[in-house]
Amino acid sequence: MNRKDFLKWFGLGGVGLLGTASIPALIARLRGAPVDQSGPLCFGPAPTDPTAATGSGFALGDDGMGNGTGLLRRTGNAYGSMVHPPSGLHRNYLSSFERPLKEEHGEWLFAGTSNDGASAKLEDRYLPPFSRAKSGVRDIEVRTINRPVNVAHGTSFNAWTFNGRVPGPVIRATAGETLRIRLRNLTNEPHSVHFHGSHDPNQDGWESIPGGTDTLYTIKAGPVGVHPYHCHVPPLALHMAKGLFGTMIVDPPGGRPPAHEVVLILSGYDLQNRGRNDIYSWNGLAGFYDRFPIRVNVGELVRVYLVNMLEYEPVASFHLHAQTFDVFRSGTKLQPDDHTDVITLGQTERAILEFRLPYKGRYMFHPHQIHMAERGAMGWFVAV
Incomplete structure (x- = not known):
């Protein structure tokens, strides 16, 4: 200066x-x-x-x-998030939350794979696709693991995780399938997995599973839509704020129209253990989609599975610049409930959004609670 x-x-x-x-x-x-x-x-x-x-x-x-x-x-540029993502990440680091209509080619780096991504199968690189289990049964393993995770530039958070990451893995099934979810609690604290949606109350997942033990939940996938899952052990706010949450997509039997699909899960991090979020993120990394925009093709259908998993905040919103979108509340209907450019969600509320970007350029998205956007929850769609 x-x-x-x-x-x-x-x-x-x-x-x-x-x-x-x-x-x-x-x-x-x-x-x-x-x-x-x-x-x-x-x-x-x-x-x-x-x-x-x-x-x-x-x-x-x-x-x-x-x-x-x-x-x-x-x-020093047109716009920027104050909170930057961890250094050294590749733009495809969060590819497991996204599924393009066509596989991209070129240099790829994926979380948990070798540097060239060669060890990752196509289905492991991206958000799982629509599919039907031949037997009608899907076996899923979820492990609770305590570990530090890098959540922003120079910032590590001592998280409680499902399968080592925050958020936990995206689970995808077709309505009516049987899900057998094996929870392995690899920590010293009691935990559980509670799925939103409709299922047998005896499989609801609110009971504590002691550390070092495991249990099996058996539920029917449904209804159609997008549903969060999370630990339900008291104090519930602490267990969720520490990172024990994820998302399940339940597709209709015939699937939805082909689209570039993206899961966007909004969450925050209480870095000072004071019951208040200091930074905010989409899919667990503050500032990631500011640094690495979501790239889509001009005119193609984009489908966003939007989930609000913030603790310590009563409400949050999602605003898309320069375009409007169809809103499918919770995704439980196949016809849109609304058409707008901003949607407001309470805690654990969710929606499916669909839109097309007609012009090349950057389309900003963020919560309209501006402190959230400025502290890591601002990003871009880039139409190419």
């Missing part, structure tokens, strides 16, 4: 907005000294990527986390 920029910033009242925790960093920046860039709200330029829609900026706050009236942001 040169003298002219500083005086201009000072004239806007910038110093008066700074919290005391931020003053040393500002002085260091003015002197040209290195600045600590750890944490989700970083100062320096983030790694560039040719597929990225934006670059980076910096943020300051009263508490060093971007909270309070001391919040500032400056970006």
Whole structure:
């Protein structure tokens, strides 16, 4: 920052907005000294990527986390999220939440695979497709594992996970199929798996399963739609906020029209154990879809399975810029309930959205609770 920029910033009242925790960093920046860039709200330029829609900026706050009236942001590009994703990720890292109409070619890196993705089967790379189990029965294993997960730039969270990731795996079935879900609790805490939807109450998953044990749930997949699942052991808010949640898609027997499908699960992270979210994410990584936009073809049908799994927030919304969408509330009907550009969801509410992007360009999406967007839950669809 040169003298002219500083005086201009000072004239806007910038110093008066700074919290005391931020003053040393500002002085260091003015002197040209290195600045600590750890944490989700970083100062320096983030790694560039040719597929990225934006670059980076910096943020300051009263508490060093971007909270309070001391919040500032400056970006060196058209727009940017204050909270950046973990460094070193490939744009296809979250491919298990997306299924293009056609497989992409070229360089691929997938979570849990070799560097070239060669060890990953096609069905493991993407969101599972519509299919019918030949026997009418699907066997699924869900494991509870405690582990640290990288959730933002320089930020690790001690999570309770299903199968080692937050959110847990997307489960997909066809209505009427029998699901046999084996829960293996590999932790010392009691846990469970509760599925939303319609099933035998004796298989509801609210009972605690002690650490080091396992159990089997048998349910019928239904009704048609998108349904969350999560741990239901008290204190429920803690178990969900720590990461024990996921999504199940139940397809109609004939499937839905072919589309570019994307699961978007909104959640937050309480980094300071105070019952309040500090950063927000789609599919577990803050700022990921700001850095790595969801790429779709112009004019193709896009289907979003949208799920609100925030704890500590009574309501959240989803807004798509420059386009409107059909809304299928919970996805339980095959005809849309509404057509709009913003939808509001309470905790664990969900919807299926369908739209087409008619022009090449970037289409921003985010919650219209702006603090969520600014702290990691802003992203882009890019029509090519």
